[in-house]
């Protein structure tokens with residue numbers, strides 16, 4: 001009923017592939033350090049949305065080897081993705097970036113995945129990755145946080161960029177033939193179902209390869225937590241998240257692989273996380289409803305710039 005990332009990886013690499021997260025101590029975010037703004041996105045906690053990583057005091061290689069040892073033993077894994085996860089990993093000086101991504105080139109790494117913001121993309125960084133791709137036959141994926149196509153909501157959550165930077169970044173990345181993974185938060189309280197649909201459509205027509213869907217959680221001591229405690233907004237019920245996730249998938253191009261249909265949330269430091277239910281139960285609920293109502297990814301993928309002239313085919 002939807003294209004799962006794990007199946008995509010298995011088909012492409014012939015076996016299961018596992019992500020090895022990496023944190024860099026030099027990375028920050030231009031939306032937190034004063035370059036573009038202070039305080040960051042209203043929901044952003046101290047770890048820059050990378051709460052499950054090893055310490056950034058370990059080198060890139062140490063982090064990879066440590067995580068690899070654990071995952072290899074647990075899952076008998078042979079192939080891995082080096083995943084630069086926390087903060088904005090292209091928001092560091094070019095020479096450091098070059099060193100770190102080259103440090104991640106190990107025999108069993110099949111893809112280097114770099115998480116960043118749509119306003120931290122530039123050809124000089126992409127050229128370094130192109131060299132790695134060509135010299136080592138390693139795939140490159142850039143993960144971009146969009147969250148929503150509704151630029152008014154982007155303002156409200158203080159993203160520090162609008163839709164335009166996302167469109168420009170995807171076009172630039174795709175010109176290098178790299179993969180793009182887009183992160184979306186489906187239950188932003190200021191978005192309605194039309195925003196959900198438009199987000200799915202824009203991601204699809206830009207030929208994004210992968211999508212990660214998240215539910216908004218409210219981490220303590222964030223701007224969002226303050227607004228929540230002041231009753232400035234209310235969280236949507238779980239049924240709305242489920243309906244939005246299904247509608248999003250119906251409008252999404254069928255070839256886009258879904259890396260995640262809902263994220264895990266750090267319960268101990270949150271005021272609100274996943275409606276107090278485990279993420280996999282919510283995943284089951286989404287899949288059960290899709291099966292029951294005969295809904296599937298791409299069911300409503302019938303739009304695009306040639307929609308009106310299809311009748312002449």
Ligand code: SF4
Nearest residue numbers: 029040041044048087
């Ligand atoms: S872009 Fe990421 S790291 Fe930067 S403020 Fe927003 S959530 Fe935090």
